[in-house]
């Protein structure tokens with residue numbers, strides 16, 4: 241009975257908010273079934289339309305096919321991530337194959353593809369607006385990339401390749417997890433020398449979890465990394481480091497090396513079937529970088545200064561090793577330990593001293609205040625039904641005009657997945673009336689009274705709020721290109737850019753006030769905080785870029801028969817420093833092998849960073865962090881424009897030129913290396 245299902249009825253709530261109080265978990269499965277039925281009926285109506293294809297009856301109509309699905313999925317996936325329970329987890333497992341079958345049906349609908357392709361071939365005669373032409377191009381490209389144009393055997397082979405890749409990706413992930421879970425090292429009390437309390441208690445908890453009698457080192461990042469930073473026992477560091485870096489390469493059932501080789505070969509086959517020179521060419525076609533050569537060029541420009549900095553740092557750390565009476569070379573299991581000691585000498589920054597100045601509510605206020613000064617946005621608390629008592633809502637307006645609803649859900653809880661993210665429960669569009677977005681920021685901050693953040697937490701808050709601005713300021717006609725619907729290597733620009741305002745001294749001076757005394761953060765503490773941000777960037781950049789280059793080499797050209805040998809070749813070619821290893825070696829490089837997401841795309845974090853550094857420099861060059869003309873350009877060409885044009889076009893309109901690496905090198909403190 242769809243009319244009684246609150247997900248399917250009309251929402252006569254303020255701003256068309258989902259009626260959370262009325263939705264029960266039992267409502268999702270029937271609503272999803274109805275949404276998919278309706279989507280199928282809509283698609284078939286377009287495909288079987290006896291009229292000749294037009295932009296309106298085919299492309300614009302396709303934009304509307306999933307109106308109900310978007311509404312149901314918008315609510316469901318927000319809850320599944322931010323407030324799950326066993327019923328919602330089961331629904332998630334049920335929905336995944338249904339949704340992937342639904343999207344396969346659409347791209348495999350021959351009559352629909354014929355209409356889309358006919359429009360594409362006739363595009364020059366259609367008299368389309370810029371945005372319409374863009375949506376036609378993206379729709380057509382999506383069909384081609386999914387294999388809609390393939391005939392006969394090729395079509396069947398592509399499906400088989402994709403299915404096998406999905407199996408390999410899952411197996412890869414499970415093997416890494418199995419190796420991670422299977423190893424632990426019990427520690428005697430005498431092994432705990434030098435370890436701070438928080439590491440010891442994490443080790444005790446880890447030991448209890450493994451059924452050990454005392455504390456233990458495990459391969460969970462939250463245990464192994466602090467252990468390597470603080471453990472004075474070099475032999476134990478070496479042992480733990482060896483286990484950590486051997487994940488997925490231990491022989492036996494959980495070894496990932498053969499899986500990596502098969503994955504790379506199948507990806508190459510997939511790209512060849514679709515008509516691309518290489519898998520990297522296929523993957524990068526939709527990205528701002530565009531080509532493997534552009535990615536390589538960027539990475540190598542940063543590689544040399546980063547390596548020079550790392551080599552200089554290695555000398556300093558080696559001297560500390562020798563002072564400890566240990567002869568020989570600095571080893572990879574030594575780096576974090578000596579680097580931590582050196583950090584204390586150079587930047588004695590005490591988190592406990594900092595924390596009282598970073599109150600959650602004040603940092604939310606700071607993010608709002610910057611958006612007000614830059615874009616004139618105003619935020620008013622909204623009393624509406626939400627899905628959890630910790631979630632809060634604000635109405636976002638400008639000059640009295642409604643722009644969006646913003647929901648902030650900041651506290652960690654057991655029902656929330658880890659990490660932080662921004663999602664739109666409803667995206668902006670203008671195809672059928674002025675639809676304004678409902679945007680959610682979800683984080684995992686510790687609760688407290690008042691809730692206090694670490695500096696990293698505060699940066700995360702600003703980061704997610706930058707994504708939210710990309711959604712809230714969106715101003716396009718078609719939903720498929722609105723807000724954050726942009727290339728993967730462009731989508732982190734607004735978020736990483738917004739982090740820069742947290743570092744503007746006047747922002748912290750105004751909003752970072754002591755929770756008890758109300759005093760602003762002392763200048764000396766602020767200076768130390770900002771100086772510490774670039775510490776050990778040589779190491780971090782080297783371990784990241786080496787991983788990104790290995791990823792690129794794997795997919796650029798013929799797939800290597802022996803990925804481990806190919807990895808060694810790449811590292812030798814770039815002159816990898818002895819005491820640093822790749823951030824993710826091939827047998828546990830989940831970004832690349834657990835699925836397609838970041839394959840030949842691991843570079844994209846740095847690509848975005850190049851742009852955010854360069855974009856913030858545009859403000860500084862123009863006279864300051866709140867320069868009005870630059871903010872107006874940022875909104876016009878980037879924050880409101882979604883995917884309405886190619887990312888490099890949008891960026892060039894904003895900045896007048898493409899970004900260079902200078903601002904990134906400066907931001908990472910790598911600009912002064914000899």
Ligand SMILES: [Zn+2]
Nearest residue numbers: 703707732735
């Ligand atoms: Zn992000």
